[in-house]
Amino acid sequence: MGVVTRVNGPLVQVSGLSEAAMYDLVDLGPDRIPGEIVGIRRDGATVQAYEYTGGLAPGQPAAALGVPLSARLGPHLLGGVFDGLLRPLTGAATWLGPRSVNVAGDQEWRFTPLAAEGDHTEPGTPVGRLDDAGALPYLLLSPGGQVTAVRAEGRLPIGAAVATVGGDQVGVTTSWPVRRPRPFGDRLGETVPLITGQRVVDLLLPVARGGTAAVPGGFGTGKTVLLQQIAKWCDADVVVYVGCGERGNEMADVVQELSELTDPRTGGPLARRTVVIANTSNMPMMAREASIYTGVTVAEHFRDMGYHAVVIADSTSRWAEARREFASRSGALPAEEGYPADLASALAAFYERAGLVRALGGAAGSVTIIGAVSPPGGDLTEPVTTLTQRFARSLWSLDRDLAYARHYPAVSWTESFARDGDALAAWHVRDGRAAWATQRARTASLLAEADRIAALAEIVGTGALPAHERVVLLGGRLIREGLLRQSALSPADAFSAPDRTTALSGAVLDVIDHCLDLAAGGTPITAIEEHDYSPLLRAREQPAARVPGLRDQVLAALR
Numbered sequence: 071m072g073v074v075t076r077v078n079g080p081l082v083q084v085s086g087l088s089e090a091a092m093y094d095l096v097d098l099g100p101d102r103i104p105g106e107i108v109g110i111r112r113d114g115a116t117v118q119a120y121e122y123t124g125g126l127a128p129g130q131p132a133a134a135l136g137v138p139l140s141a142r143l144g145p146h147l148l149g150g151v152f153d154g155l156l157r158p159l160t161g162a163a164t165w166l167g168p169r170s171v172n173v174a175g176d177q178e179w180r181f182t183p184l185a186a187e188g189d190h191t192e193p194g195t196p197v198g199r200l201d202d203a204g205a206l207p208y209l210l211l212s213p214g215g216q217v218t219a220v221r222a223e224g225r226l227p228i229g230a231a232v233a234t235v236g237g238d239q240v241g242v243t244t245s246w247p248v249r250r251p252r253p254f255g256d257r258l259g260e261t262v263p264l265i266t267g268q269r270v271v272d273l274l275l276p277v278a279r280g281g282t283a284a285v286p287g288g289f290g291t292g293k294t295v296l297l298q299q300i301a302k303w304c305d306a307d308v309v310v311y312v313g314c315g316e317r318g319n320e321m322a323d324v325v326q327e328l329s330e331l332t333d334p335r336t337g338g339p340l341a342r343r344t345v346v347i348a349n350t351s352n353m354p355m356m357a358r359e360a361s362i363y364t365g366v367t368v369a370e371h372f373r374d375m376g377y378h379a380v381v382i383a384d385s386t387s388r389w390a391e392a393r394r395e396f397a398s399r400s401g402a403l404p405a406e407e408g409y410p411a412d413l414a415s416a417l418a419a420f421y422e423r424a425g426l427v428r429a430l431g432g433a434a435g436s437v438t439i440i441g442a443v444s445p446p447g448g449d450l451t452e453p454v455t456t457l458t459q460r461f462a463r464s465l466w467s468l469d470r471d472l473a474y475a476r477h478y479p480a481v482s483w484t485e486s487f488a489r490d491g492d493a494l495a496a497w498h499v500r501d502g503r504a505a506w507a508t509q510r511a512r513t514a515s516l517l518a519e520a521d522r523i524a525a526l527a528e529i530v531g532t533g534a535l536p537a538h539e540r541v542v543l544l545g546g547r548l549i550r551e552g553l554l555r556q557s558a559l560s561p562a563d564a565f566s567a568p569d570r571t572t573a574l575s576g577a578v579l580d581v582i583d584h585c586l587d588l589a590a591g592g593t594p595i596t597a598i599e600e601h602d603y604s605p606l607l608r609a610r611e612q613p614a615a616r617v618p619g620l621r622d623q624v625l626a627a628l629r
């Protein structure tokens with residue numbers, strides 16, 4: 071048994087923990103506040119406490135538990151709301167508003183065995199399945215070895231054991247140290263998009279399944295709305311939404327909306343494919359530090375069952391600030407802007423846990439990581455933003471001017487990138503959208519050309535530009551207004567499936583091409599602007615009758 075010797079915010083010194091090892095979990099004081107050993111000297115250990123340390127005092131007991139900080143993984147996660155250490159937030163129902171927050175006390179699942187007594191099982195292969203209406207099948211994976219006992223089909227509660235394999239019990243829940251990546255077979259070479267339903271992302275700046283994306287943006291530029299749209303609409307099997315140091319009411323909204331929307335795959339509420347980890351700004355700061363790792367661990371766990379999981383973290387800057395806070399209290403030598411020197415390696419290690427892999431059991435699964443970055447004062451040269459840009463394969467940089475003009479999502483097409491963009495466009499072409507790659511290339515080059523001409527027009531005046539240049543300006547506006555702009559609040563347009571996106575970009579490009587032809591034929595610009603494009607668009611709408619509102623959307627952008 072150890073003794074608390076000093077308390078400084080979340081930093082607690084403990085002596086007498088002779089057996090303890092780095093990263094071991096420690097119970098502090100009579101209230102058993104959880105903490106983690108982050109430093110050891112001969113005369114004592116430094117503990118990072120995950121809860122408010124008010125009331126904790128020197129002389130109080132401290133006990134090392136001999137295990138690292140671990141998450142309890144199980145079927146109860148789907149549809150639940152948890153804190154940064156993955157404990158059910160029993161109070162969530164009150165602070166998130168009245169709704170069914172499933173905290174898995176009395177829940178039961180229907181169990182179906184997938185292995186028989188005497189079977190030899192490889193690690194990671196399923197020994198059984200749990201079903202619950204409205205959620206994906208939950209697979210119970212083997213640690214590897216001979217099955218000596220397995221439960222019969224039937225209902226069972228969360229604490230139950232389902233099988234004995236290689237002398238080990240397989241339970242409904244298992245535990246995993248959150249800072250250690252879960253093992254997998256190997257990384258897969260294919261490049262498959264994660265469909266987000268956001269046109270600017272899917273068409274211009276896509277992210278791959280198993281990829282990483284970062285969303286830097288100043289105050290109020292739309293980071294949270296964009297991430298919530300992706301949480302709602304992306305084509306993942308499981309979404310882990312980590313609210314890290316952000317506003318509690320936003321978490322309440324997202325949970326509410328998810329429980330009202332239907333998951334097309336299961337027919338259940340979308341909330342049942344979602345795991346919410348809430349460490350809002352009013353909750354203890356240090357649990358934010360853990361919540362990022364907890365979130366990735368949950369996603370890896372579902373990946374291992376052969377699912378595609380997405381981790382959405384809002385915001386990784388708050389996580390970095392928690393690390394900075396702790397480092398400064400522990401007297402670590404600060405590096406850039408006070409952040410600890412290991413910020414780069416910590417961020418790299420976090421994004422490194424994304425990937426499309428062959429799981430140990432043989433199934434393909436993925437973890438995609440999408441993180442918001444909130445640079446103080448919108449300064450994109452600060453350390454968290456610049457480091458994140460190095461590790462993310464897609465960057466959706468939010469532009470203050472676009473947000474100010476209420477052009478949402480305010481993703482800048484000049485400051486953003488998608489390193490897998492070409493490979494992902496090729497996937498769409500193979501998937502039957504033949505024009506996708508050319509539409510993407512033309513859209514991007516027209517936007518760039520329009521930006522260049524707009525800069526010129528600011529000097530010489532629009533009136534001095536030749537007709538072709540003025541049509542490109544018009545085309546740029548058409549792409550921005552008719553294609554890239556997409557309101558999260560519009561029920562018909564909040565989600566744009568790839569077929570809708572390609573139909574819309576085809577229509578917009580048709581109109582632009584027609585305008586360019588008119589200009590080349592000598593038609594004056596005013597006549598081009600006032601030309602009636604509806605017959606052209608009507609022809610476009612014929613094969614794609616499933617794209618309602620296409621014509622209106624393009625015509626509205628022309629006005």
Ligand SMILES: Nc1ncnc2c1ncn2[C@@H]1O[C@H](COP(=O)(O)OP(=O)(O)OP(=O)(O)O)[C@@H](O)[C@H]1O
Pocket residue numbers: 287288289290291292293294295296444478479480556557558559
């Ligand atoms: N895609 C969108 N469609 C419609 N409105 C949007 C969209 N994105 C942002 N907005 C508007 O912008 C407001 C601010 O967005 P949001 O809260 O997502 O910004 P933020 O970058 O997360 O801000 P903060 O820095 O405070 O976290 C929203 O309340 C909404 O009115």
Ligand SMILES: [Mg+2]
Pocket residue numbers: 293294295316
């Ligand atoms: Mg926000």
